[in-house]
């Protein structure tokens with residue numbers, strides 16, 4: 548993080564640009580909408596910089612973004628950090644041989660995939676997403692990294708929904724790798 552911005556200052560900047568949308572996409576879910584943050588250049592740049600610093604700190608080879616919001620955040624981080632980007636897509640969207648993993652969501656279930664040759668053996672991979680909720684998506688992505696013969700460098704999310712206990716769910720799959728959340732609610 549740049550010396551000019553404290554961790555608390557960064558948190559406040561980011562939190563001030565995330566909107567709560569009650570009962571979306573299902574009754575009872577409070578959706579964390581990052582659109583205002585994406586539309587604000589200083590806030591988006593501060594987020595990108597904070598994640599890019601993690602790439603240096605953890606000697607990351609590849610940035611992995613989880614469809615769809617993880618693409619929006621992960622791709623500029625990869626460019627900023629000078630690393631390659633690997634998209635994790637919902638099933639059925641990637642050509643060629645793929646590795647697939649099914650998982651449960653806060654509001655449904657899904658299956659994600661990477662291309663079988665997306666990662667080289669030993670690549671250190673940082674997973675980036677907007678929200679960690681139940682941890683199902685992140686857990687499935689860690690499984691894909693290991694099945695591809697690569698290493699988990701860590702998981703970085705903008706916002707962790709602490710009450711859904713994703714961190715606890717991920718503990719075993721992280722196997723000591725860090726989980727960074729810029730904001731926890």
Ligand SMILES: O=P(O)(O)OC[C@H]1O[C@H](OP(=O)(O)OP(=O)(O)O)[C@H](O)[C@@H]1O
Pocket residue numbers: 613614615616617651652653657676677678679680681682683684685713
């Ligand atoms: O921790 P979990 O319970 O797995 O939930 C977190 C995931 O849910 C959301 O994605 P979603 O599948 O809604 O897709 P989207 O980004 O395409 O809207 C979010 O962007 C994370 O990827």
Ligand SMILES: Nc1ncnc2[nH]cnc12
Pocket residue numbers: 576577578579580653654678680681
């Ligand atoms: N409450 C929520 N807001 C935004 N994205 C989510 N992904 C899973 N739960 C979510």
